Amino acid sequence: MDRWGIGIALLAGVWLYTAGWARARQRADGSLATRKRLLAYVTATAVIAIALMSAIDTFQSRLFSIHMLQHMLLVYLAAPLLLLSRPATFWRQGLPAGLRTWPTGVREWRAAEVLSHLARPAVALGLSTVILWLWHIPTAYDLALENDVVHALEHLTFFGAFLLYWWPLIGSPSRLTTNAARTVYLAGGGAQSGFLGGIITFSPRVLYTHYLNAPRTGGLSALADQQLAGVVMWFPGVLIYGLAAALTMTGE
Amino acid sequence: MTARISQPANGAVLRLALVYMATGFVVFLLMGLLGLLMRLDHGGILVLSADWFYRIMTLHGSGMVAASLLAAMGGLAAVLGQTLRLSTRWLATAFVVYFLGAGFVIIATLLGGFGGGWTALHQLPFKGFTWGLWAALAMLVGYLFVAVGFLIYCWLVLYTTVKRYGGLHRVLAWRYLVSGGRQGADSLPGPSEIAASVVAIVGTVAVLAGAAYLVPLFGEAAGLVGSLDALVAKNLLFLFGHTLVNLNIYLAAGLVYATLPLYTGREWKTTWPVTLALNLVLLLVLLPYFHHLYQDFVQALPLHILGQIGSYGVALPAFLVTIFGGLSMIYRSGFRWSVPSILMVAGLWGWTFGGLGALLDSTIGINQVMHNTLWVPAHFHTYYLLGALAFAWAYLYHLLGELSGASESRLGSLAAWLYGIGGAGFILTFFVSGAASVPRRYAVHIPEWQVYAQASVPFVLVLMLGIGWLAVAMLGRFAQAWQKAGA
Numbered sequence: 024m025d026r027w028g029i030g031i032a033l034l035a036g037v038w039l040y041t042a043g044w045a046r047a048r049q050r051a052d053g054s055l056a057t058r059k060r061l062l063a064y065v066t067a068t069a070v071i072a073i074a075l076m077s078a079i080d081t082f083q084s085r086l087f088s089i090h091m092l093q094h095m096l097l098v099y100l101a102a103p104l105l106l107l108s109r110p111a112t113f114w115r116q117g118l119p120a121g122l123r124t125w126p127t128g129v130r131e132w133r134a135a136e137v138l139s140h141l142a143r144p145a146v147a148l149g150l151s152t153v154i155l156w157l158w159h160i161p162t163a164y165d166l167a168l169e170n171d172v173v174h175a176l177e178h179l180t181f182f183g184a185f186l187l188y189w190w191p192l193i194g195s196p197s198r199l200t201t202n203a204a205r206t207v208y209l210a211g212g213g214a215q216s217g218f219l220g221g222i223i224t225f226s227p228r229v230l231y232t233h234y235l236n237a238p239r240t241g242g243l244s245a246l247a248d249q250q251l252a253g254v255v256m257w258f259p260g261v262l263i264y265g266l267a268a269a270l271t272m273t274g275e
Numbered sequence: 276m277t278a279r280i281s282q283p284a285n286g287a288v289l290r291l292a293l294v295y296m297a298t299g300f301v302v303f304l305l306m307g308l309l310g311l312l313m314r315l316d317h318g319g320i321l322v323l324s325a326d327w328f329y330r331i332m333t334l335h336g337s338g339m340v341a342a343s344l345l346a347a348m349g350g351l352a353a354v355l356g357q358t359l360r361l362s363t364r365w366l367a368t369a370f371v372v373y374f375l376g377a378g379f380v381i382i383a384t385l386l387g388g389f390g391g392g393w394t395a396l397h398q399l400p401f402k403g404f405t406w407g408l409w410a411a412l413a414m415l416v417g418y419l420f421v422a423v424g425f426l427i428y429c430w431l432v433l434y435t436t437v438k439r440y441g442g443l444h445r446v447l448a449w450r451y452l453v454s455g456g457r458q459g460a461d462s463l464p465g466p467s468e469i470a471a472s473v474v475a476i477v478g479t480v481a482v483l484a485g486a487a488y489l490v491p492l493f494g495e496a497a498g499l500v501g502s503l504d505a506l507v508a509k510n511l512l513f514l515f516g517h518t519l520v521n522l523n524i525y526l527a528a529g530l531v532y533a534t535l536p537l538y539t540g541r542e543w544k545t546t547w548p549v550t551l552a553l554n555l556v557l558l559l560v561l562l563p564y565f566h567h568l569y570q571d572f573v574q575a576l577p578l579h580i581l582g583q584i585g586s587y588g589v590a591l592p593a594f595l596v597t598i599f600g601g602l603s604m605i606y607r608s609g610f611r612w613s614v615p616s617i618l619m620v621a622g623l624w625g626w627t628f629g630g631l632g633a634l635l636d637s638t639i640g641i642n643q644v645m646h647n648t649l650w651v652p653a654h655f656h657t658y659y660l661l662g663a664l665a666f667a668w669a670y671l672y673h674l675l676g677e678l679s680g681a682s683e684s685r686l687g688s689l690a691a692w693l694y695g696i697g698g699a700g701f702i703l704t705f706f707v708s709g710a711a712s713v714p715r716r717y718a719v720h721i722p723e724w725q726v727y728a729q730a731s732v733p734f735v736l737v738l739m740l741g742i743g744w745l746a747v748a749m750l751g752r753f754a755q756a757w758q759k760a761g762a
C-alpha cells in the first residue's frame with residue numbers, strides 16, 4: 024500500500040472509531056467510551072502515520088537506524104496504544120446498523136477462539152520473539168528491503184506479533200493476573216529484544232547487504248549506522264519494558 | 276530445636292520475593308562457574324586470553340554483586356511482608372528495571388567486549404582498546420538501570436515503614452534511643468524493619484552519588500561537557516560502589532534477625548543496643564569508602580584518616596549486635612544443624628573474618644603493602660560468599676522448605692557443609708596469595724603465583740558441588756512452594 028492508501032485507511036479508521044465512540048457515549052456508556060481511549064486511538068494513528076508516511080519512511084531504505092526507529096514506533100508505541108483504545112469495540116459501533124452483526128459472523132468461524140489461544144502469555148511471548156528474530160535473519164531482512172510486498176508483510180507481522188505481546192498485559196480481559204507473572208513476562212520480553220539489539224550493536228560486520236549498497240546518508244558508514252540501529256532497538260526498547268512494568272503492575 | 280512456621284507474608288509479596296531470590300541464585304551459580312574459570316586460568320590449568328579474562332572478571336564481579344543484592348532484597352521483602360503491607364506493584368517494577376539493567380551488563384561484556392572491571396576508574400570506560408563506545412555506554416546504562424531498580428526498592432521500603440510507624444524518627448527509634456530505652460518502647464519496629472530502613476536511606480545516598488558520577492560521564496561521551504575531574508569521579512564511584520556492596524550485608528542481616536529465632540526458639544528483640552548499632556551504621560557506613568583512595572596522594576589527608584576511622588567504626592556495631600547477638604542466641608539453645616542453620620552460622624563466621632580482613636587492609640600503613648593484592652578480593656569474597664550470601668541462601672532454603680512442607684534428609688545438610696568448607700578453603704588461598712603480594716586483576720599469573728590458585732581449585736570444585744546440590748534441592752521444592760505462596 025502506498026502512502027495515499029495508508030492515509031485513507033488511517034482516516035477511515037479514525038472516522039469509524041470516533042463515530043462508534045460518540046455513539047457509545049450518547050448511550051451514556053461513559054465507562055467504556057472514555058476520553059483516554061479516544062486519545063489512545065488518535066495517538067496510535069498519529070504514530071503509525073509518522074512511522075509510515077513521514078520522512079522516516081523515506082529514509083528507512085537508506086539507513087538501518089531509521090528503519091529500526093520505524094519498527095520501534097510501530098511495535099512499542101502504536102501497538103500498545105491501539106490495544107488500550109479497544110478499537111474492535113468502537114469500530115463495530117461505528118458501522119451502520121446493518122453491518123454491526125459482522126463481528127458475530129467472524130466469531131462463527133472461530134477466529135475469536137484462535138486469537139484467544141494466541142494471546143495466552145507463553146504463546147504471545149514465544150510468537151513475538153520468534154517473529155522478531157526471524158525477520159532479523161539477514162536473508163529475510165534483505166528480502167523485505169528489496170520487495171515491497173514482503174516489506175508490507177514484515178510490518179504487518181511485526182505489528183501483529185506485538186499486538187499479541189501486549190495483549191496479555193493490557194488487553195481485555197488481562198491474561199496475566201498476578202504481578203509475579205507480569206514481572207516474568209516483561210523481563211522475558213525485555214531480555215530477548217535487548218539481546219537482539221545487543222547482537223546487532225556489536226556485530227563486527229554489516230549484517231544486511233542492502234545497506235552496504237544504499238547511498239550513504241548523514242555521513243554514517245554502514246557499520247556505524249548498524250550500531251546505531253542496534254542501540255535504538257536496545258536502549259529505548261528496554262526502557263519501554265521498564266516503563267510498562269511501572270504502568271501495568273497492579274496493587275494486589 | 277526445629278524450625279517453627281513463621282508468620283506468612285502476603286502471597287503476592289512472597290511470590291515476588293521468590294522471583295527475586297531464585298533469579299539471584301541462578302545468576303550466582305552461573306557467575307560462580309565464571310569464577311572457577313578465572314581460578315583455573317590463574318593456576319595455569321586453562322588459558323584464557325587476556326581479553327576474555329577481563330570480560331569474564333567484569334561480568335563475574337558485577338553479576339555477583341547484582342545477584343547478591345537482588346537475593347537479599349527479595350528475602351527482606353518476604354520478611355517485611357510478614358508485618359508490613361509492601362506494594363507489590365513497586366516491588367515488581369523494581370525487579371523488572373533491575374533485571375533489564377543486568378541484561379545490559381551481560382551484553383556489554385560478552386558481546387561488546389567490555390572488560391574494565393566492575394568498578395572502572397574514570398577515563399578507562401571510554402579508553403578501552405578492546406571495546407568501543409557503545410560497550411562502555413551499555414555498561415554504564417546497565418548500572419543506571421540497576422541503581423534505579425534498587426532506588427525504587429529503597430523508596431518502597433522507606434515509604435512503607437514510615438507510613439506504618441508514623442514518621443522516620445519512629446522507624447529509627449530515636450526517642451527510645453535518646454531516652455536510654457526508657458521512652459517509646461511500646462511501638463518499636465522490629466530489627467529487620469530498622470535494618471531495612473537504614474539500608475533504604477543510605478542506599479538512596481549511594482545511588483545519588485552513582486547518578487552524580489554517571490550523568491556527567493554520559494555528557495562527556497556525548498561531547499557536551501569537558502573531562503571530569505578524575506579525583507572527584509573516583510570519590511563518587513567508590514561512594515556508590517563500596518557503599519552499595521557494604522549495604523548488602525545489612526540487608527542480609529535483616530534476614531538473620533528474622534530467621535535465627537526460628538531455629539533457636541529465642542526472640543530477636545529490638546533492644547537499645549540494636550537501635551544504637553543500626554543508627555551508628557546509618558552514620559558511619561558512608562565513610563569507609565575513603566580507604567579505596569589511600570594511594571591517591573592528592574586526596575586530602577584528613578579524608579584518609581576519616582576512611583580509617585570509618586572502616587573501624589562501622590565494623591564495631593555490626594560485630595557487637597549481629598555477630599555477638601547471633602552467637603549468644605545460638606549458645607545453649609538446642610540448635611539443630613540443618614541447611615539454613617549451617618549457612619547462617621557460616622554467614623556469621625564469614626562476616627567476622629571478611630570484616631577482619633577489611634579492617635587490616637583499611638589500616639593506612641598495611642594498605643601501603645596490601646593495596647590491590649588478592650587480599651582485597653579475599654576479604655570481600657569472605658564477606659559475600661560466606662557472609663551476605665550464606666544468609667540469603669539460608670533464608671531461601673528455609674522459605675522453600677517452610678512453604679513446600681518438604682522435610683530435610685540427614686544427607687541434605689551435607690550440601691551446606693560442602694558450601695562452607697569449599698568456600699572457606701577457596702578464600703583462604705585468596706588471603707594467602709594476597710599476603711604473598713600476588714596482585715589482583717591480573718589475567719596472567721607467573722609460575723610463582725600459580726601454586727596458590729592451583730591449591731584453590733579443589734576447594735572451588737567442592738564449593739560448586741555444594742552450590743549445585745543446594746540448587747537441586749531447592750528446585751525440587753520450588754513448584755510446591757510457588758503454589759503454596761499464591762494460595
Ligand code: HEM
Binds near residue numbers: 307391659
Ligand atoms: C563462587 C565462587 C567464586 C569464585 C571461584 C570467584 C573467583 C573470583 C576470581 C578468580 C576473581 C578475580 C580476582 C582477581 O584476579 O582480581 C574474582 C573477582 C571478583 N569476584 Fe569472585 N568468585 C566467587 C564468588 C564471588 C561472589 C559470591 C562474589 C560476590 C559479590 C564475587 C565478587 C567478585 C568481585 C566483585 C570481583 C572483582 C571483579 C573486579 O575486580 O572487577 N565473587 N572472583
